[in-house]
Amino acid sequence: MTRTKVKVLLSLILILALVFGGGCSGTDPGAGSAPPGGQAHPVQEVTEAEPTEPSYEEPAPGDSQADDEEIADPNAGLLIAHFIDVGQGDACLLELPSGETMLIDGGERSAFNVLKEYLEDQYIDRIDYLIATHPHADHIGGLIGIVDEFPIGKIYMPQVAHNTKTFEELLETIKKKGLKITAAKAGVAIETGGGFEAVFVAPRNNDYDNLNDYSAVLKLTHGQVAYLFTGDAEEASEKEMLAAGENLKAEVLKVGHHGSNTSTTQEFLAAVSPGVAVISAGRDNSYGHPHEEVMERLFLAGIEIFRTDLQGSIVITGNEQGIISILTEADYLSGG
Numbered sequence: 001m002t003r004t005k006v007k008v009l010l011s012l013i014l015i016l017a018l019v020f021g022g023g024c025s026g027t028d029p030g031a032g033s034a035p036p037g038g039q040a041h042p043v044q045e046v047t048e049a050e051p052t053e054p055s056y057e058e059p060a061p062g063d064s065q066a067d068d069e070e071i072a073d074p075n076a077g078l079l080i081a082h083f084i085d086v087g088q089g090d091a092c093l094l095e096l097p098s099g100e101t102m103l104i105d106g107g108e109r110s111a112f113n114v115l116k117e118y119l120e121d122q123y124i125d126r127i128d129y130l131i132a133t134h135p136h137a138d139h140i141g142g143l144i145g146i147v148d149e150f151p152i153g154k155i156y157m158p159q160v161a162h163n164t165k166t167f168e169e170l171l172e173t174i175k176k177k178g179l180k181i182t183a184a185k186a187g188v189a190i191e192t193g194g195g196f197e198a199v200f201v202a203p204r205n206n207d208y209d210n211l212n213d214y215s216a217v218l219k220l221t222h223g224q225v226a227y228l229f230t231g232d233a234e235e236a237s238e239k240e241m242l243a244a245g246e247n248l249k250a251e252v253l254k255v256g257h258h259g260s261n262t263s264t265t266q267e268f269l270a271a272v273s274p275g276v277a278v279i280s281a282g283r284d285n286s287y288g289h290p291h292e293e294v295m296e297r298l299f300l301a302g303i304e305i306f307r308t309d310l311q312g313s314i315v316i317t318g319n320e321q322g323i324i325s326i327l328t329e330a331d332y333l334s335g336g
């Protein structure tokens, strides 16, 4: 069965369970005994339920409500961003409105199994667009296994080399698979299956002192909602983006460099002006990420903050009009 079909079936079962189970998302679908006819939740609210172990039932033939043609893919038109808890590092999986997938970074090499399991749990069996923001091991380590084991569409990386075994191995794995690398730099747009736009806004230079500043920064725009993925870009790159007059406004900001005080300057934050900030950092990491100054800046700007070190993986679901839901692993585990 294709991923889309599995999701359609899963969602159909969930919708039925909600309608016949009393309509409360906290209700055990198996325990519902309320009469049918209750108010069903909008489809959008049930799309991100964790895949439990459903027993699949084919729709009854001839039932027009359950006819294949009439079941819209509940994920159609949605953009689902998974900020995966890979410990210290970054890994963001995007389920795109086109039905395609994008993976931005993959954490340390030791995070590969976590990453792989996460992708499998989401029925992801292919990465259409793979972005390695910059060659540091906490971003590309886990990508080696991903490139090796998953079918990959296009790969984007900034044009900078790094003399480490991890980086060399990633390049070798890419080469072995016969894949090519497209240079990620300001102005490069990712040609996609449509429904959204994805354009790199950095790096804007090819001579930085700091490897972090080579980070590919991606702005993804889905209708009225924009997302900014900053990798580990620091102040020098932020300044260039501002000086270039880029429209950096985004509702969701993946905070640069794990919340380090070398990134997320006041001016940059003001230009992005996000409603939601996501920090990807390791629990009790030795760098002290996220740094207090950055937390305070975000807090004073009234931005809702999510942290993988405290909340585990974070899943943001949005349509063209706005964010529909933000779920965290911590909420899920506590039943909240």
Ligand SMILES: [Zn+2]
Residues within 6 Å of the ligand: 089, 090, 136, 138, 139, 232, 257, 258
């Ligand atoms: Zn990093």
